[in-house]
Amino acid sequence: MADAMSDLDHRARAAGLSREWQDARGLQQRVSDEALSAILDRLDASASEIRFLSGEGDHPISLPEGWRAGSASLVLETGDQLSVFLEDGDGEVRLIAPSRHGYHRLEQDGRSVTVAIAPPRCPPPPIGRLWGSAVQIPSLREGGGAYGDFASLSRAAEAFGRAGAAALAISPVHALFPADAARFSPYAPSSRLFRNVWLAPAGEAVTEQGALIDWAGAAPDRLRDLRVAYDALSSEQRSVFMAWRAEQGERLQAHAVFDALHGYLHVRDGASGWPAWPAPFHDPAGEAVRAFSADHEDAIAFYAFAQWRAECGLRDAAETARGAGMPIGLVADLAIGVASDGADAWSRRGDLLTGLSIGAPPDPLGPNGQNWGITALSPFALQRQGFEPFIQTLRAIFAHAGGVRIDHALGLCRLWVIPEGAVADQGAYLAMPFDHMLRILKIEAHRANQGRGAIVIGEDLGTIPPGFRDIMAAAGILGMRVLPFERDDHGGFKPPETWDAEAIAMTATHDVATVAGWWKGRDLEWRARIADRPVNPEDAAWRDRERSSLWATLGDGAMPPDDPTPVVDAAIAAVARTPCPLAIVPIEDLLALDEQPNLPGTIDEHPNWRRRLPDTLSPLLERPDVAARVATLNAR
Structure with a gap:
């Protein structure tokens, strides 16, 4: 044993x-x-x-066995060739990496290996102390429709740019499952290589007044609208689309085949993902998939078109954000993984x-x-x-x-x-x-945004091993400091002036209670409702103590017993005066809303990813209470 x-x-x-x-x-x-x-x-x-080595410029990179000290050739991405000398030190052969960032090929005696040379840090935030907001794209009402899309995001970016915001954070827009309206969580994507086609603009929309999104009706409607747009393409538009499709190559083709096959089998058999398909369709390169592709080329082309439409919509929103004066612009969100029955897992x-x-x-x-x-x-x-x-x-x-x-x-x-x-x-x-992975991240962050570079924020909440945040900070990755979690060794709230300067400051995230909702115990009420019981008196008493602790740290004067408005104002003022280079205030907190977008650990017990904002952003940002909060952020 x-x-x-x-x-x-x-x-x-x-x-x-x-x-x-x-x-x-x-x-x-x-x-x-x-x-x-x-x-x-x-x-x-x-x-x-x-096959892959990495390092930083002017630092040694240890080579595997088989390499010898002496001359070698480093073929740069540009095609230029550098003569380098591999040195023998401490019993190993090493390359002193030149400061030529990118992915190069080291060659010697018929042997070769990719060498990624990274800058020391990710790009820094723009100079100054800036603020931004975070929105759930489907919650937006710009442009009407059953939910917000990338065209709505463009208009939202204009409104926030006029208000003085430097950034607009969004939840993941990775590809989902277009034919299955029940799979609308942005954090369980089918693929991270492509976009959520439900967010692709599809022409004029009929205004929908509902407070919650009905994905079961809205998602199929969007696909029908996109199909109308696809069929109505002019010859010039179709040529542009076909050129883009050809540029995307095999990856887009495989993804579009998956979407078409998934749509076909979901309607026919109710299959939710590829493991539930008939066995012959499990192999993307198999005869059954080839035959299906030949018979359904029009459907495959349509799903490729939907991706093009989504890509153009996201690009336009990003350009609008920059054009509105945002020095950072859109802050995208990279989900940690993909669904095991989705396009990436299949192809x-x-x-x-x-x-x-x-x-x-x-x-x-x-x-x-x-x-x-x-x-x-x-x-x-x-x-x-x-x-x-x-x-x-x-x-x-x-x-x-x-x-x-x-x-x-x-x-x-x-x-x-x-x-x-x-x-x-x-x-x-x-x-x-x-x-x-860290070095690759630094290379790609500098090349991002059409060569402008992009800041990197790492969600470092929860159980974090010692030293991890220090490594992130050394790499130029900003951490996240969120008001409910910023505590001292005794469990009390930290004064904002003591927050970490190498992180962004936030009043909340989409997964935690809004400031107003937390103050009113709305999250406790939801948990009790789901458990089919009253709010636990011990939980309520604990929240009372927490409220007193928060107000003692952030507030001024007597603690407001019921009205959360002064607390929301104090919370926003607090994140504005931290030493963090960027403060992000979710739109729910700017508007002092009670409800949060997502309640972790629930599926359909809470309306996750379905809530809509009460109005379009322009009139909301002009409301006196909201305008005062924006003024606080701009002044700080």
């Missing part, structure tokens, strides 16, 4: 799985043999020749952790852990493929953004992986090639 245990530990270490881990309370935990074995059985950890199966989902281990907020039901890029596939899947993912998210927020940034370092079908606490941490 001891030998078996020793062999299991050896296999786990070789694969980058941690047998021991530290929980949110600082206590050591140990992964069971059963969980470790189940994960190892699903990992394709096969090794391959090292690029070898890129992903097949048979495993990702989530979070048990902690005080989630005693049973979290299984997000999505998968992620495999660290072993990244090594085998020279990190091409990660590079392409970053280029998709950076394409039009002046900033990118990386959801669950710890995922660059390690992932909590769970065997499919197992509960969340039966997982383990899997190491990611953090150093390589």
